[in-house]
Amino acid sequence: MQQLNNLSARIAVYQESIKAAVDRVIASGWLVLGPEVKRFEQQFAAYLGARHCVGVANGTEAIELALKALGIDSGDRVATVANAGAYTTTALLAIGAEPHYIDVDIDTHVTTLADVRVAIEAGVKAVVVTHLYGLAIPEIAEIAALCAARNVPLIEDCAQAHGAAVGGKRVGSFGDISSFSFYPTKNLGALGDGGAVVTNKDELADKVLALRQYGWASKYTVKVAGGRNSRLDEMQAAILSEFLPGLDEANGRRREIAAYYSSQIKHAGIALPKEGAFNYVAHLYVVRTAHRDALREHLRTLNIASDVHYPIPDYRQPVFGERFSGVQLANTDRLAQEILTLPCYPEMTDAEVSGVVAAVNGWRA
Template identity: 50%
Template sequence: MAKYRSEINEAVERVFNSGNLVLGSEVASFEKEFANFLGAKYCVGTANGTDSLEIALIAVGAGLGSKVATCANAGGYSSTAISCIGATPMFMDVELESRNITIESVKYAIKQGAQYVIATHLYGMAIRDIDQISILCKDNNVILIEDCAQAHGAEISGKKVGTFGSISTFSFYPTKNLGGLGDGGALITDDDELFVKLLKLRTYGWGEKYRVEIARGRNSRLDEVQAAILRVFLRHLTLDNEKRLQIAQFYNEQIQSVEILKPQWKEGQFVAHIYAVASSSRNSILEKLSHAGVGYAIHYPITDHHQIISNNKDLSLMNSELLSNSIFSLPCYPELTHEEMCVVVEAINSK
């Protein structure tokens, strides 16, 4: 962040000089630039990623009693949004290698009555089957929503995530690959009618000021300061993603333990938002990291269906549960130095 300080200061100064703090030219410019980056037609800025998920669900008609399929190993963000609109989450299992859903898990969910599917590109890894999942959903009149909160810039076969579903959502929380200096989010679509709905839903349901034209609207807008800052970071996103990927590749090459399941990816598929590995010896490895002064995290320690508020505790999701008991994340961000990376690897490889 510090390396972009002068650009950030210039962007913030531009906002202050404009006198416009909400839904002004910076938001409009960022929406256009981010849509162009993705290869999408429309972008609608929002207050955060979770609001984006809720608004997306409302825009496509989900509500009380709707069945929405999602994964259970991604921190609970999608299931929170599903529950907040009165819909029912249906949890899909994931594959161990990518930690993402597959076309088989979506097929099973559709057979079980899913009307909507939220496809989360977890850890910055694009879902391998997302193009096939998109076709499957269309063929079965199921609405596909992509959750791209961790996958800014990831792609499958040259097509960026966020452009496969009817609608997609992004988060710009500060830790994201494209993150602001506060909260922010966005919705992406190529559908003209959905675009108009999204504009209304983010601002109380207004068609024009004080005239409510659509129910269940929100007060969820991206502010001018964050939009201006995001425009700066967007210019550097591709290079920063490359730096993250170099770190992930270094870890993959240098970590020697055969007990550790490391991520594997094809060109363009992974933007290394989180470098997560899995091991049945997690506790002993974390002890070694702590002893070496290396930070780590567990993304995520509790599956959604095992949360205390869940009505699905008896559901068996073998891979998701296995991952929750073995997954952990290593430092992976553009500012990480080679020396720091070596400390991480040495700690893990130590006997």
């Protein structure tokens, strides 16, 4: 069976360094918010070209704490896309904020400057943009400039785009604050949950540092409202420090696989991603077809895994009932019906990649 992602293969590559990292933490006796977390925070901030990185428990809480650090509160409307798995929506609901859904480009699957401008004109309190599938939003610099000019805070959701860049600048350093996930399948993934908030602003970093640990100003002294227990543990931080030096090489392999797919998949019924050479780190390789379910079944019969990222726009989730029944985003709705993710991970062999291409090209729509 050709898997969508093979974590065992990655663990095998790093087996010795993982063991050394775990042994180092166990020997230290320091398991939470110790030297390994500080070390990784410094390394990841330097990698991104940012001033601050604050490790937290997971990527969704990273978005939540970033929102809180910006002062987003109950009832505030925040712009967000609806095609990225409802993680930002989950964070907004956790603090009582109101999602203001914006559409995405049909080819890139990410939001545009024009859509953000319309949201700002509608009076949103903040904007969250998602660098989806590993593609850095092509207009992120212009979006950041617009938000700054209009005094509307910008949060970058970088959970799927570790290392992606636009104009030589890595995502996570354009907006006021950004969030990352280190879920195991991410380009930079831990061996469990983990996340981070990144910012160039000292005051926002200080707020997140307090918010991730009960709102403490000092031990047992609660000063910042809205705090929670959201801490990156020492073992995951130590493992991430081992994986980080290999991130660019792994991203390069992902791009090689994606480029091969894009050059070799030749099927009139399938639309391929529109990615750039450097702003795409191929977290997922997502194609489009009007007959998505038929293609997925065809691949299944050939023992090739696929998935849909993501099948239900946020505003159509059952939890909302009729709450967003008036929302109509043409591109988001269409993409949810047509997208399909093919296997793409650094440890894939050339033979496996070629096998996926042959299977897709052999489909009779």
